[in-house]
Amino acid sequence: MARMTNTVAVVIGGARGIGFATARRLANEGATVVLTGRRADEVAAAAATIGSSAHGIQADAAGQIDLEQVMTEVERLHGRIDALVLNAGVSEPAKISEETGEHFDRHFAVNVRGALFAIQAALPVLRDGASVVLVGSIADVMGVTPFSTYGATKAALRSYARSWAAELAPRRIRVNVVAPGPTDTDMMTAVSEEMRRALIAPIPLGRMAHVDEVASAAVFLLSQDASFITGAELSVDGGMRQV
Numbered sequence: 001m002a003r004m005t006n007t008v009a010v011v012i013g014g015a016r017g018i019g020f021a022t023a024r025r026l027a028n029e030g031a032t033v034v035l036t037g038r039r040a041d042e043v044a045a046a047a048a049t050i051g052s053s054a055h056g057i058q059a060d061a062a063g064q065i066d067l068e069q070v071m072t073e074v075e076r077l078h079g080r081i082d083a084l085v086l087n088a089g090v091s092e093p094a095k096i097s098e099e100t101g102e103h104f105d106r107h108f109a110v111n112v113r114g115a116l117f118a119i120q121a122a123l124p125v126l127r128d129g130a131s132v133v134l135v136g137s138i139a140d141v142m143g144v145t146p147f148s149t150y151g152a153t154k155a156a157l158r159s160y161a162r163s164w165a166a167e168l169a170p171r172r173i174r175v176n177v178v179a180p181g182p183t184d185t186d187m188m189t190a191v192s193e194e195m196r197r198a199l200i201a202p203i204p205l206g207r208m209a210h211v212d213e214v215a216s217a218a219v220f221l222l223s224q225d226a227s228f229i230t231g232a233e234l235s236v237d238g239g240m241r242q243v
Helices: 017-028 040-050 064-078 101-122 148-171 186-190 193-200 211-222
Strands: 008-012 032-037 054-058 081-086 126-135 174-180 233-236
Touching (some): 008 064, 017 081, 017 211, 032 040, 040 054, 054 064, 064 081, 081 211, 101 126, 101 148, 126 148
Parallel strands (some): 008 081, 032 054, 174 233
């Protein structure tokens, strides 16, 4: 039985990777999906792949005006948002000695600032009883070198999720985090084979996550199956942080 029928879902950063897998899973579960991405060609291709239940909007996930325009368009098209996924993110390595202002600012602009202003823009359109999922990372509580700035952004998201869950509870809006471990996405194509082996080594299940596995966890948190869960973090890490 489809769990997301009569649901309007918005996936910020939904053109590829975990975001696209989540948008596709939401559509397969019966939702009407609006997905965003920075590149028009990727957005159009993602929406076309999902089919008639999906609509793509080009938008910069770090741009406050772009995010406001996305929510205005969703309200025009559908009148409400039932499920919101904040997935857009960047992850680039840098040791302390290699950190630059540009690298730091880019990570916090996309991963943190973008999430904040996306949910802010969505507030008037989110219906009471809606659900929000932030795509975090188990790096929020781990010392992962050379990804310290990335980990710091995910720790900020985890903190925001707790505060937003409390603030939005009077509207019965649930806010949760899905926290993947190493996941086989396009981001991993730039990682050396040595680094891949190092990432997989501490995972008890012996492999990276597939994007569909993370998407399944996100859709669970968005659905009524998780109706009494808010402010939580669900790790999808093959036991990496758990064992």
